[in-house]
Amino acid sequence: MTDRIEADYLIETAFPPDQAAEAMAGEQSSGTFIALPGETPELKARAAARVEQIEDLGPVAGPSLPGAGRPDGAHRQARVTLSWPMGNMGLSLPNLMATVAGNLFELQWFSGLRLTDLRLPDTFMASCPGPAFGVEGTRGMAGVKAGPLIGTIVKPSVGLTAAETAALVAELCAAGIDFIKDDELQADGPSCPFADRARAVMAVINAHADRTGKRVMYAFNLTGEVDEMRARHDLVAGLGGTCVMASLNSVGLTGMLALRRHSQLPIHAHRNGWGYLSRHPALGFDYRAWSVFWRLAGADHLHVNGIANKFCEADDSVIASARAVLAPLSSAHPAVAMPVFSSGQSARQAHATWAALGRADLIYAAGGGIMGHPEGPTGGVQSIRDAWDAAMAGIPMEQAARESRALAAALKRYGS
Amino acid sequence: MTDRIEADYLIETAFPPDQAAEAMAGEQSSGTFIALPGETPELKARAAARVEQIEDLGPVAGPSLPGAGRPDGAHRQARVTLSWPMGNMGLSLPNLMATVAGNLFELQWFSGLRLTDLRLPDTFMASCPGPAFGVEGTRGMAGVKAGPLIGTIVKPSVGLTAAETAALVAELCAAGIDFIKDDELQADGPSCPFADRARAVMAVINAHADRTGKRVMYAFNLTGEVDEMRARHDLVAGLGGTCVMASLNSVGLTGMLALRRHSQLPIHAHRNGWGYLSRHPALGFDYRAWSVFWRLAGADHLHVNGIANKFCEADDSVIASARAVLAPLSSAHPAVAMPVFSSGQSARQAHATWAALGRADLIYAAGGGIMGHPEGPTGGVQSIRDAWDAAMAGIPMEQAARESRALAAALKRYGS
Numbered sequence: 001m002t003d004r005i006e007a008d009y010l011i012e013t014a015f016p017p018d019q020a021a022e023a024m025a026g027e028q029s030s031g032t033f034i035a036l037p038g039e040t041p042e043l044k045a046r047a048a049a050r051v052e053q054i055e056d057l058g059p060v061a062g063p064s065l066p067g068a069g070r071p072d073g074a075h076r077q078a079r080v081t082l083s084w085p086m087g088n089m090g091l092s093l094p095n096l097m098a099t100v101a102g103n104l105f106e107l108q109w110f111s112g113l114r115l116t117d118l119r120l121p122d123t124f125m126a127s128c129p130g131p132a133f134g135v136e137g138t139r140g141m142a143g144v145k146a147g148p149l150i151g152t153i154v155k156p157s158v159g160l161t162a163a164e165t166a167a168l169v170a171e172l173c174a175a176g177i178d179f180i181k182d183d184e185l186q187a188d189g190p191s192c193p194f195a196d197r198a199r200a201v202m203a204v205i206n207a208h209a210d211r212t213g214k215r216v217m218y219a220f221n222l223t224g225e226v227d228e229m230r231a232r233h234d235l236v237a238g239l240g241g242t243c244v245m246a247s248l249n250s251v252g253l254t255g256m257l258a259l260r261r262h263s264q265l266p267i268h269a270h271r272n273g274w275g276y277l278s279r280h281p282a283l284g285f286d287y288r289a290w291s292v293f294w295r296l297a298g299a300d301h302l303h304v305n306g307i308a309n310k311f312c313e314a315d316d317s318v319i320a321s322a323r324a325v326l327a328p329l330s331s332a333h334p335a336v337a338m339p340v341f342s343s344g345q346s347a348r349q350a351h352a353t354w355a356a357l358g359r360a361d362l363i364y365a366a367g368g369g370i371m372g373h374p375e376g377p378t379g380g381v382q383s384i385r386d387a388w389d390a391a392m393a394g395i396p397m398e399q400a401a402r403e404s405r406a407l408a409a410a411l412k413r414y415g416s
Numbered sequence: 417m418t419d420r421i422e423a424d425y426l427i428e429t430a431f432p433p434d435q436a437a438e439a440m441a442g443e444q445s446s447g448t449f450i451a452l453p454g455e456t457p458e459l460k461a462r463a464a465a466r467v468e469q470i471e472d473l474g475p476v477a478g479p480s481l482p483g484a485g486r487p488d489g490a491h492r493q494a495r496v497t498l499s500w501p502m503g504n505m506g507l508s509l510p511n512l513m514a515t516v517a518g519n520l521f522e523l524q525w526f527s528g529l530r531l532t533d534l535r536l537p538d539t540f541m542a543s544c545p546g547p548a549f550g551v552e553g554t555r556g557m558a559g560v561k562a563g564p565l566i567g568t569i570v571k572p573s574v575g576l577t578a579a580e581t582a583a584l585v586a587e588l589c590a591a592g593i594d595f596i597k598d599d600e601l602q603a604d605g606p607s608c609p610f611a612d613r614a615r616a617v618m619a620v621i622n623a624h625a626d627r628t629g630k631r632v633m634y635a636f637n638l639t640g641e642v643d644e645m646r647a648r649h650d651l652v653a654g655l656g657g658t659c660v661m662a663s664l665n666s667v668g669l670t671g672m673l674a675l676r677r678h679s680q681l682p683i684h685a686h687r688n689g690w691g692y693l694s695r696h697p698a699l700g701f702d703y704r705a706w707s708v709f710w711r712l713a714g715a716d717h718l719h720v721n722g723i724a725n726k727f728c729e730a731d732d733s734v735i736a737s738a739r740a741v742l743a744p745l746s747s748a749h750p751a752v753a754m755p756v757f758s759s760g761q762s763a764r765q766a767h768a769t770w771a772a773l774g775r776a777d778l779i780y781a782a783g784g785g786i787m788g789h790p791e792g793p794t795g796g797v798q799s800i801r802d803a804w805d806a807a808m809a810g811i812p813m814e815q816a817a818r819e820s821r822a823l824a825a826a827l828k829r830y831g832s
Contacts, residue, residue, distance in 0.1 A: 030575045038571065039575075043572055089603065097689070101689055105691025107726075107728070159445070160459065187506070224510055249668075254640070254667040258670070270514075275522035
């Protein structure tokens with residue numbers, strides 16, 4: 001590892017790829033659209049970004065995005081690696097963002113540009129808080145030694161009062177759940193104020209813990225301004241809660257860092273809005289690259305969608321995201337986050353998820369897949385637990401369903 | 417104005433648009449992929465989003481984005497307006513974001529989805545800090561009563577030391593500039609630490625103000641963590657500085673709100689990264705909608721690109737953005753921000769900008785267009801001032817150039 005920051009991009013251009021890559025490097029470091037007297041050889045040596053590698057991927061039917069120069073030219077895709085000296089932005093995640101993912105998406109040279117990976121020197125990563133809990137810390141707090149944390153989302157997404165939420169949580173605790181999260185739409189609205197919800201829910205969770213020894217992990221959505229988040233965190237921690245949740249695209253890197261610097265609890269990081277950052281394949285971010293920022297900022301849990309989800313993401317992309325957040329960034333600074341599988345999940349996807357990922361260090365969150373189970377939440381949780389136990393033991397889904405009424409009912413309920 | 421939040425979208429779908437719109441409304445409020453017992457009529461009345469309007473725009477060659485259901489179907493575009501009760505998210509900009517621009521971009525119903533406008537009740541806006549200075553406050557601080565603030569960006573973008581930056585600022589002050597900004601790549605790197613730069617630059621600006629009575633406005637890029645931003649702000653304010661700058665997509669809404677709640681100075685808001693939010697016409701955000709968040713969070717100056725820019729945005733889009741941020745959100749809460757024209761600007765675009773916008777309440781920032789002028793920065797500033805004076809007086813560019821050597825030289829230097 002050098003002391004330079006490296007970023008990989010997928011580009012599409014009608015210009016020669018090496019010229020386009022040089023334009024990127026110039027725009028994102030010492031260059032401007034016209035040669036200036038101040039850009040001396042000494043300054044370039046100090047600050048210029050460098051094109052490290054170009055791999056021409058050949059012609060494409062283009063342009064993928066409007067506004068590029070030479071719209072009628074022959075468009076090609078290429079993989080490009082740029083590097084920057086750390087001295088340009090210092091040890092700062094927010095400023096790293098402006099460098100590797102700032103103005104360059106708008107350059108006329110490109111009819112497509114996507115940040116696909118990001119590698120940082122250990123010196124840089126040492127300055128970032130990173131996840132305080134990750135997989136092992138979360139398992140410890142939730143009391144789940146092996147297998148996935150089986151979780152759910154409070155549904156309906158928004159509209160339940162604090163008391164209604166607590167009543168639902170009581171039902172879910174009784175059903176044997178490991179993890180519950182607020183929906184990202186529910187934070188501190190007047191119909192369900194955060195403090196009321198936290199008090200009502202924690203009363204239920206604490207009573208259940210007193211009775212059973214099991215303290216269900218509840219991720220309270222504290223998304224808000226910095227002072228609000230700190231106060232909400234302190235309330236949750238004081239009530240014996242074990243997790244807080246924030247919407248990353250709402251709080252931003254600076255908001256997330258402020259939360260992480262204050263937090264004593266695992267941070268459940270919700271990626272809502274990810275669609276606008278990623279859905280066009282020639283624009284925006286690969287999750288592998290984007291999640292590096294949030295891992296280093298302190299996300300303990302990161303949403304990755306789920307197999308056969310209700311959204312538009314393909315299964316291989318979901319699995320690539322989960323693998324990425326489970327892979328250490330370096331041996332000194334692994335910053336491993338726990339992937340959260342969520343969106344249209346039920347017992348039906350357990351085997352496919354295990355087969356594709358080969359790991360169970362994850363949160364498996366089902367909303368309708370638990371609460372809509374014919375036998376209610378107890379059946380829903382049991383069906384998912386039985387499915388995962390079978391998958392990890394190498395027992396096929398159909399065989400497992402013959403031995404688990406809950407699983408058989410789930411497979412029937414949640415289609416094929 | 418009702419007490420509901422309204423958002424407009426451009427959608428593309430192969431499903432009947434009314435069904436697709438109902439799916440959006442459900443996903444972003446009380447619904448999930450499966451009917452749940454908790455979604456009672458009372459809860460729906462309290463929390464459900466509503467489809468207010470649908471305008472079918474007819475068939476398109478689709479799908480624009482991959483991953484949508486019915487990829488082989490006949491795709492149509494439509495304009496859709498949804499509304500939400502404020503009670504869902506409370507008076508919170510970060511939580512508003514998750515509601516109007518969260519998971520919905522990933523729904524399989526859509527092969528395209530873009531947030532195009534956003535209307536908020538006065539009650540909501542009253543809870544937002546909004547810009548503290550805006551146009552009038554900025555004019556007062558900069559001592560520019562009429563016409564644009566003529567500005568520049570420190571170039572080379574990154575790599576100058578604090579002393580080199582200050583030397584350049586001295587040259588720019590002598591040249592008669594109104595406004596200078598850091599590049600978004602320059603914040604607090606070890607080659608040019610923020611505190612060193614602020615002290616060196618403000619010594620120059622203060623000396624110039626003492627000599628001439630003119631205090632040049634310098635937007636110091638303080639992008640960073642919350643405590644860093646607060647400390648940097650206090651340093652700048654203590655040194656007599658009159659502006660700070662932050663990269664919006666780096667700090668996020670929560671970071672921006674923390675800065676605004678603390679700041680005593682105009683906040684220059686940089687939109688770097690806007691390309692990944694907007695460049696595909698069927699995905700992401702129109703600037704009109706996106707900028708509402710940042711205006712209400714407290715941006716005094718908002719970047720809008722420029723006419724004939726070096727990026728890929730068309731001129732009419734640039735002007736629409738500038739008009740949007742200059743238009744009051746409501747009479748009680750105008751939240752007007754000053755548009756910043758920047759990117760490949762020189763004297764050449766003054767007439768076109770004036771003709772298209774009909775307003776001069778803006779910052780006109782030229783990097784190479786000032787520092788690359790044949791007569792140096794003095795000629796660069798003079799050329800832009802002469803061009804704007806002529807434009808506002810109704811004198812054509814060519815005629816003005818016959819009376820201004822600096823303008824004539826600029827027109828020659830910066831092409832046609």
